[in-house]
Amino acid sequence: MLHLAETTNPWGGHSWVGDSPSALPLDNRPLYEPATGPGTTTSRGVCNKIFHSSLFDIGILRDTLLPSLTFHSGLSLIAYGAGRLTDRLETKDWLWPAGQVLNAWWSALGKRVICDGIPLYCSWAIIDRPQRLLLTGVTLWGSRLFWRIASRSVKRGTDDPRYEATKKQHGWSWNKALFTTYLPEAVFQSLITLPFTAPFRHVVGSDVPGPFATLSGAYAAVAEAVAVGLFSMGFALEVLADWQLDTFKEKEKSGQESPSAMCREGVWSIVRHPNYLGDMLVHLSFPLLLWSSNSLQPIHLLGPLTNYIFLRYVSGDKENEHCQARRYSTENVNKKIDFDKYRREENAFWPDKCQVSNKWTWIVVGAGVAGTLVEGLVTQLIA
Numbered sequence: 001m002l003h004l005a006e007t008t009n010p011w012g013g014h015s016w017v018g019d020s021p022s023a024l025p026l027d028n029r030p031l032y033e034p035a036t037g038p039g040t041t042t043s044r045g046v047c048n049k050i051f052h053s054s055l056f057d058i059g060i061l062r063d064t065l066l067p068s069l070t071f072h073s074g075l076s077l078i079a080y081g082a083g084r085l086t087d088r089l090e091t092k093d094w095l096w097p098a099g100q101v102l103n104a105w106w107s108a109l110g111k112r113v114i115c116d117g118i119p120l121y122c123s124w125a126i127i128d129r130p131q132r133l134l135l136t137g138v139t140l141w142g143s144r145l146f147w148r149i150a151s152r153s154v155k156r157g158t159d160d161p162r163y164e165a166t167k168k169q170h171g172w173s174w175n176k177a178l179f180t181t182y183l184p185e186a187v188f189q190s191l192i193t194l195p196f197t198a199p200f201r202h203v204v205g206s207d208v209p210g211p212f213a214t215l216s217g218a219y220a221a222v223a224e225a226v227a228v229g230l231f232s233m234g235f236a237l238e239v240l241a242d243w244q245l246d247t248f249k250e251k252e253k254s255g256q257e258s259p260s261a262m263c264r265e266g267v268w269s270i271v272r273h274p275n276y277l278g279d280m281l282v283h284l285s286f287p288l289l290l291w292s293s294n295s296l297q298p299i300h301l302l303g304p305l306t307n308y309i310f311l312r313y314v315s316g317d318k319e320n321e322h323c324q325a326r327r328y329s330t331e332n333v334n335k336k337i338d339f340d341k342y343r344r345e346e347n348a349f350w351p352d353k354c355q356v357s358n359k360w361t362w363i364v365v366g367a368g369v370a371g372t373l374v375e376g377l378v379t380q381l382i383a
Helices: 058-086 091-115 120-126 129-156 161-167 174-192 217-254 274-292 298-314 317-331 333-345 353-357 359-382
Strands: 004-008 014-018
Touching: 058 091, 058 174, 091 120, 091 129, 091 174, 129 217, 129 274, 161 317, 174 298, 217 274, 217 359, 274 298, 298 317, 317 333, 353 359
Parallel strands: none
Antiparallel strands: 004 014
16 A cells, blocks of 8 residues: 655645555546545545535635746746747737746646656656646647747747737836736636646545536536537637638639638627637636536636637637727728628627538538548547
8 A cells, every 4th residue: 555645835725645556546447536444545545535516615726826927927937038039929829828928837747746746657648648637638728829820920020919919008118018918818727727636736536526517427428428529629629710710811822812801701790809719718618627527616607608708808809800990990991891881790709500501610620520530530549
């Protein structure tokens, strides 16, 4: 039997020092469960310590939220320094996906290996299949978005037009940007990452019933399949939106499209911001995946909720359309007219009921089904 001694560490949570780290349990049961005997101290039972995850739990604040905020704030300081040095505010956009992916992997593996002293192979073995799917999804989403942002930035060679306009506003300065832009976004990222950081940092005992219905057997399998399908739909929507917009811009440059027209082809005929809708579907899939493994807690729902608020009211479609309207009004009046027409005819974020008859809606749904089938096939091949 592996005996572990509990210690504290500066990153929050608990560290475990054992006499035989290689003996850590390698099955897929939760890492911490109630002790089975008096005085027993093992990797599965630490004096019957059970951490309850609720919106008001001091534990979740100490071992997840504050460490995440520290993590993202540190990265924001680095991005701010790079932005100030290059006079490019878009460094915060480079950090947006990269910071979230890094936090997910730090919470899942980095913290356990470096701070808790658990060997890498044991740390990986502790992670069960739904959690591995979670990490895979976050990594796919973040890597694709990072590549998109970085490649456009390098190709453009200058700051994003939205931020060029922002920097010209009266009263804006780099001295203020740290406190008005970079650090506030670190707070948003800390909350958005909860579904893929809290499951690794804030452990709930398996005998503690959660507020959501417990799933097992076929119900759990269906929930997992729906989560993978939802992620695949969102991921496909983002990929298609970016590809179709780039194709439209190339046609515009070559004269095949009118310079006064808006891109309304493909998934851009479903909503005005299909990339943001895709991002939202991806983040909604994470709590659903946790539910399929009975790991979902109320605190995890703050992730997609915060992401929705950010996309809709802080730095997503609201900021983007405000910048477009201002730019078209001065640079291309005819495009401003088509833009206003587009806004009247299509919803910004959520599709209306008329999109049921849109073939691109069903192409995206088909991508979700295909993603579920591929994931199931891969699982069978590696099992």
